[in-house]
Structures are given as C-alpha cells and as structure tokens.
Amino acid sequence: MSAPKILSVDDSRxxxxxxxxxxxxxxxxxxxxxxxxxxxxxxxxxxxxxxLLDVTMPVMDGVECLGKxxxxxxxxxxxxxxxxxxxxxxxxxxxxxxxVRDYIVKxxxxxxxxxxxxxxxxxxxKSAAPAPAPVKAAAxxxxxxxxxxxxxxxxxxDEHPAIAESxxxxxxxxxxxxxxxxxxxxxxxxxxxxxxxxxTPDAILVSLAFPGKGAxxxxxxxxxxxxxxxxxxxxxxxxxATFDQNEAKETGYVAILxxxxxxxxxxxxxxxxxxxxxxxxFYSSEGDCQVVTIPQDLSETGSVDLTRQSRKKIADFVxxxxxxxxxxxxxxxxxxxxxxxxxxxxIHECNTLGIEWRVVGDDxxxxxxxxxxxxxxKVAALKELPNPxxxxxxxxxxxxxxxxxxxx
Amino acid sequence: MPSPEKPxxxxxxxxxxxxxxxxxQTMVGLSATPGVGIENYPQPSKLKGVTGSxxxxxxxxxxxxxxxxxxxxxxxxxxxxGGAAGEQDVSDVVAELTNMITGNLKSTLCDMGFNCTLSIxxxxxxxxxxxxxxxxxxxxGNDYAIEGSPDSLRVVVFAALDN
Numbered sequence: 001m002s003a004p005k006i007l008s009v010d011d012s013r014x015x016x017x018x019x020x021x022x023x024x025x026x027x028x029x030x031x032x033x034x035x036x037x038x039x040x041x042x043x044x045x046x047x048x049x050x051x052l053l054d055v056t057m058p059v060m061d062g063v064e065c066l067g068k069x070x071x072x073x074x075x076x077x078x079x080x081x082x083x084x085x086x087x088x089x090x091x092x093x094x095x096x097x098x099x100v101r102d103y104i105v106k107x108x109x110x111x112x113x114x115x116x117x118x119x120x121x122x123x124x125x126k127s128a129a130p131a132p133a134p135v136k137a138a139a140x141x142x143x144x145x146x147x148x149x150x151x152x153x154x155x156x157x158d159e160h161p162a163i164a165e166s167x168x169x170x171x172x173x174x175x176x177x178x179x180x181x182x183x184x185x186x187x188x189x190x191x192x193x194x195x196x197x198x199x200t201p202d203a204i205l206v207s208l209a210f211p212g213k214g215a216x217x218x219x220x221x222x223x224x225x226x227x228x229x230x231x232x233x234x235x236x237x238x239x240x241a242t243f244d245q246n247e248a249k250e251t252g253y254v255a256i257l258x259x260x261x262x263x264x265x266x267x268x269x270x271x272x273x274x275x276x277x278x279x280x281x282f283y284s285s286e287g288d289c290q291v292v293t294i295p296q297d298l299s300e301t302g303s304v305d306l307t308r309q310s311r312k313k314i315a316d317f318v319x320x321x322x323x324x325x326x327x328x329x330x331x332x333x334x335x336x337x338x339x340x341x342x343x344x345x346x347i348h349e350c351n352t353l354g355i356e357w358r359v360v361g362d363d364x365x366x367x368x369x370x371x372x373x374x375x376x377x378k379v380a381a382l383k384e385l386p387n388p389x390x391x392x393x394x395x396x397x398x399x400x401x402x403x404x405x406x407x408x
Numbered sequence: 409m410p411s412p413e414k415p416x417x418x419x420x421x422x423x424x425x426x427x428x429x430x431x432x433q434t435m436v437g438l439s440a441t442p443g444v445g446i447e448n449y450p451q452p453s454k455l456k457g458v459t460g461s462x463x464x465x466x467x468x469x470x471x472x473x474x475x476x477x478x479x480x481x482x483x484x485x486x487x488x489x490g491g492a493a494g495e496q497d498v499s500d501v502v503a504e505l506t507n508m509i510t511g512n513l514k515s516t517l518c519d520m521g522f523n524c525t526l527s528i529x530x531x532x533x534x535x536x537x538x539x540x541x542x543x544x545x546x547x548x549g550n551d552y553a554i555e556g557s558p559d560s561l562r563v564v565v566f567a568a569l570d571n
Contacts, residue, residue, distance in 0.1 A: 014489065017488075
C-alpha cells in the first residue's frame with residue numbers, strides 16, 4: 001500500500017515546519033501550499049488522502065477553499081481537517097456545515113495533528129527510521145488498534161442517576177466502566193482530575209437538557225482542553241427535543257442517543273462514535289480456522305458495523321494465508337434482520353474471496369438458512385445485499401466447531 | 409432582543425492572560441507568566457523590537473499587538489522551529505503566534521455576541537513603533553515573563569465596541 005499523501009495548506013512556514021516535523025517519523029508523502037488557491041491546484045494535481053487547511057490566509061482563505069473543494073466532484077471526497085485559532089461557536093458551526101471532517105484549534109501540538117490524521121489514514125512508522133517517540137495523545141498505531149474489547153472509560157453527564165446506571169449496565173457486557181456526574185459543573189473538576197492522571201475518558205455522554213445551553217458550553221470547554229480534543233461527545237436527549245438535537249449536532253456532538261435509551265444498541269452506538277474495531281468481539285482463531293460467532297442479541301448498529309468491518313477482516317484472513325472460516329450460530333434461534341444481514345454478508349464475502357466456510361449451530365432450522373436468507377433479502381432493509389446462495393438446497397450444519405473443522 | 413453584555417477591559421485582560429500562556433506553552437514549550445495588566449494603556453504608545461499586529465473589524469474594531477525584543481523573538485522562533493531562524497522565519501513565527509492569540513480572543517468576543525473578522529497578520533520591526541487605534545474605548549496591555557528569557561512579551565489591545 002502506498003504511503004498516504006497529506007496536503008498542508010497554510011500561509012505560515014512555521015506551521016508547515018511543525019507539521020513536516022511531526023510526520024517525519026511516519027511513512028507519508030507531504031505536500032504543501034501557501035494559500036487556498038495554491039491548495040486547490042496542488043489538491044487537483046496530487047490527489048492527497050487528507051488535507052490540513054488553515055482558515056486565515058491571503059489570496060484565498062480556508063473557508064473559500066473548502067467551499068471550492070466540496071464543489072469539485074474530483075476533490076469533494078478528500079477529507080479536510082481545518083486548522084483554526086478561531087474556535088468560537090459561530091466559526092465552528094460555519095465550517096462544520098461546509099462538510100469539514102474535523103478541526104484542530106490553534107494552538108495545537110504535533111501529537112494532536114498526528115492523532116487526528118491517524119483517524120483518517122493509517123500511519124506506519126518509516127521502516128528505516130526509529131519508531132517515533134511515544135507522544136502522549138499521538139500514538140496513532142495505538143489509536144488504530146483500539147478495539148471494543150479494550151477497557152474503555154465512559155463519562156456520563158446527566159442529571160438523572162438512573163440514566164447513568166442503565167448505561168453502566170449496558171456497557172458492562174463489554175467490560176467498559178462508567179463514571180457519572182450530575183452536571184457540567186461537577187464534570188469539569190472530574191475531567192481535570194482525569195487529565196492530570198492521564199486517564200481521560202474515551203467517550204463522554206452528555207444530557208442535552210441542561211439549562212442555559214449547558215451541553216453546548218460543556219462541549220466547548222471540553223474541546224478547549226488539548227488532552228480532550230479527540231474524545232467523542234454524544235448527546236442524550238428525549239426524542240421530541242429535535243431543536244436541541246440539531247443544535248448539538250451542529251456544535252460537534254457526534255451522535256445523539258434518544259431517551260428512553262435502547263440499551264441493546266447503546267454499546268454499539270458508542271463504539272461507532274469512537275470508531276472502534278468491533279471485530280475482536282466476534283472473531284477468534286481455532287487451529288487453522290478462523291471463527292466468527294454471531295450472538296442472538298446482535299444489535300442493528302452492531303450488525304451494520306460488523307458487516308462493514310468483516311469485509312476488511314476477511315480480506316486480511318486471505319492476505320494472512322487463512323482459507324477456512326467457521327460461522328458459529330450456536331444460540332441463534334430466531335433469524336432477525338441484523339443476524340441475516342451479517343451472516344449473508346460474511347458468506348458472500350467468503351465466496352468472493354475463495355474462503356471455505358462451514359456453519360455450526362444447534363437450531364434444527366439452520367439447515368434452511370439458504371431459504372431463510374433468500375426470503376428475507378426481499379425486505380427493504382436487506383435488498384441491497386447479494387444472495388450468497390445459488391439455490392435453496394438445505395445446508396449442512398455441524399454440531400460443534402470441531403466437527404465443522406473436520407468437515408473442511 | 410436584549411443587547412449583549414459588553415466585554416469590559418478586565419475581560420480583555422483576563423482573555424489574553426488565558427491565551428498568551430496557552431499559546432506559548434503549547435507551541436513553544438515555554439511558560440509565560442502574566443504581569444498585573446494595565447486597563448488604561450496609554451495611546452499612542454511606543455513599542456519596540458519585533459511587533460506582530462492583527463486588526464479586528466466588525467462589532468469590535470481594533471488592533472492586537474504582540475511585541476518581542478529581537479532576542480526574545482529569535483529565541484522563540486528557534487525553539488519552535490528546532491534550529492537557526494533567519495529574519496523571515498522570526499517574522500513568520502511572530503505573525504502566527506499573534507494570529508493564535510488574536511483568534512482565541514476573537515472567539516471569546518464572538519461568543520459574547522461581538523462578531524468580528526481578523527486581518528492577515530503583519531510584522532513590524534523598529535526601535536520606536538507608534539501604536540494607537542482611533543476611537544478605542546478598550547486600551548489594555550500586559551507583559552508576560554517568558555521562561556528562560558530576560559525580556560518580556562508585551563501584548564496590547566486597542567478596541568472599540570459597537571453599541
């Protein structure tokens with residue numbers, strides 16, 4: 001895979017120097033432009049993977065440049081991270097509405113820029129260069145490797161203790177810990193303590209019902225703290241408070257969880273907000289076989305994300321020389337949409353990439369899986385999925401993994 | 409709709425006292441300790457050395473100046489760039505740091521309802537640079553002791569607020 005190309009558009013040579021220095025230990029191609037007009041030219045010529053774009057520049061400023069990038073069909077999909085000293089609400093809303101992927105508030109550290117870019121492209125250390133010094137908040141490799149199996153810390157800021165309790169219960173199945181604060185005033189000192197102890201939360205869930213736009217002010221204060229600039233914030237709101245929800249999204253809340261909370265979905269919604277790799281929850285190895293275990297309580301969000309992430313996972317198996325996958329459906333007794341989507345997609349991926357697969361399960365109906373999948377692919381939620389079965393002949397189902405492994 | 413509460417001189421000083429140390433610590437790795445601050449900074453005034461300036465226009469009209477001695481500006485530039493800094497490098501660093509301080513001041517003012525836009529930074533050099541701003545009702549300044557330097561950084565803000 002070629003090294004990612006990063007375009008820095010800034011009129012300050014100091015910023016170019018800092019960015020160049022920050023990325024020096026990584027295998028990247030850096031290209032530079034001194035204003036928005038040059039930035040458009042270089043972007044068209046170089047087709048970078050990420051653009052770092054200053055706001056205040058002569059000739060053409062960053063806002064105008066962003067508008068032109070987004071209007072150009074050839075360039076509109078390149079993710080843009082804005083660098084701005086103007087972190088006020090008005091400015092943030094303006095650039096958020098223009099489709100910017102992320103923004104970095106000046107002053108910033110090199111580690112902060114590397115952290116943000118590493119969310120969009122894979123940064124590998126240069127093979128000939130020494131591995132980059134461990135920089136607090138940078139560690140892109142660690143960020144990339146962060147999975148839903150990690151011991152994550154969630155801060156819940158909500159006036160109702162029962163909400164925090166139910167969230168704690170929902171995420172405990174992933175081994176995540178919840179700390180709760182009843183309001184922004186209590187959350188601030190707690191956050192200061194976690195920053196000092198280098199134990200900042202991995203995600204923050206905030207009630208949008210605090211008076212005086214408390215949730216929006218809280219968002220701003222969190223973003224002002226360099227140690228917390230990359231921590232995702234999710235809003236908690238009653239379904240009908242759409243104005244608050246829209247305002248929160250425009251401010252920068254990455255997702256809104258509506259009350260009453262769907263606790264089955266909640267861990268997966270939070271995982272999505274944190275851009276976590278959820279495959280380690282489902283995939284494991286057994287001898288020369290890979291195993292994917294699908295639980296009955298797979299949520300809709302979990303299903304969509306597992307389906308998406310499985311494509312890469314299965315391709316990685318092929319690259320690593322694996323050729324056998326056991327699909328473990330023990331415990332599945334009811335074929336709901338999330339399960340059908342995921343199983344059909346995994347089987348299709350295996351067929352496409354030439355991976356042999358076997359199914360394990362204890363439900364007698366499982367042999368009818370081709371019929372079940374073929375029938376359900378007609379429903380709206382699944383009609384985009386390809387049917388992995390050429391016909392509806394009954395499927396051979398194995399009682400356990402050992403039997404399935406022996407059947408390859 | 410009620411008029412927004414006007415930012416006071418002390419708020420301007422509090423704001424620059426917050427952001428000057430943050431910018432210096434984050435970008436340069438040096439602590440900047442604020443002095444007592446002056447709420448009636450005289451104008452016109454004389455600054456010397458390497459001085460960055462950025463204009464504010466909109467509901468706030470004015471100028472922010474950051475004045476470094478030659479030695480301090482070179483020290484700061486070389487610390488940031490990690491090597492020898494020529495005159496152009498020094499100007500570039502002073503301009504960018506002025507932009508960061510002023511950008512954050514602007515954000516505070518905008519959040520209070522005093523929207524404004526910033527000019528492109530410019531940098532002047534001289535022994536007697538006369539600074540002032542017409543109709544300014546806010547005239548504040550403060551000196552910041554910079555870690556490891558005998559010289560202070562002076563930040564001056566002249567501003568007029570819309571009614």
